[in-house]
Amino acid sequence: MGQCSYHPNVETAIRCVECDRFVCPKEWVETPVGYKCPEHGRQTLSARRTVKPRQFAFALAASALVGIGGSFLIASIGFRFWLISLVLGLATGEAARRASGGHRTGSIAALAGFSVIAGSALTGAGYLVMALSAAAAVISVMQNRW
Ligand SMILES: [Zn+2]
Ligand SMILES: [Zn+2]
Incomplete structure (x- = not known):
């Protein structure tokens, strides 16, 4: 003592x-x-609070899976509605953040945003859908930090 x-x-x-x-x-x-x-x-x-390379790799895999995979899924259904893109963006951001171990940093937000932009571009979803889902992804990661 x-x-x-x-x-x-x-x-x-x-x-x-x-x-x-x-x-x-x-x-x-x-x-x-x-x-x-x-x-x-x-x-x-x-x-x-700093993202380790391993966490970044997990976040990259998760956001690519949800962001790009989800875009293809939406495209395959053929039902393209801006609200779905918004939900996809939010889901991508959430997946990236969780996979990284809960980080709310710019790099994870950028990762999620880039994934949905890539997904939209690959499926030819158009600029409105692209912008909406990217914004949703970034907001999903960065909420409570602003
Ligand atoms: Zn004390
Ligand atoms: Zn000490």
């Missing part, structure tokens, strides 16, 4: 795994490797 580095009157047994500082429940940050002080915990959180 020792005194919390941030609250002199608080006894605690938990130390930051990075700097060995005593931390109490008021400020410790739980991370996969153990408890950390606010300073080192923050670094872990910001590291989580």
Whole structure:
């Protein structure tokens, strides 16, 4: 047991795994490797916000599957309605974000947007459908971030 580095009157047994500082429940940050002080915990959180290559690859596969695959599916039905393109865009954005591990970043949004644009272009869906679904994909990924 020792005194919390941030609250002199608080006894605690938990130390930051990075700097060995005593931390109490008021400020410790739980991370996969153990408890950390606010300073080192923050670094872990910001590291989580950057997309790793593997996560990007997953997002690429998911958005291509839903965005391009979905466009072909819509084209094969022969029922082309702007609302479906909107839903496809949202679904592509959601799939890309989930596959990446939940990232709401510009790169994932661009990936989802590009996939539906490619899907629209490959199926000759037209510019309106292309723009709508791309906008929906980007909004789906970036919502709550703006
Ligand atoms: Zn620390
Ligand atoms: Zn404390």
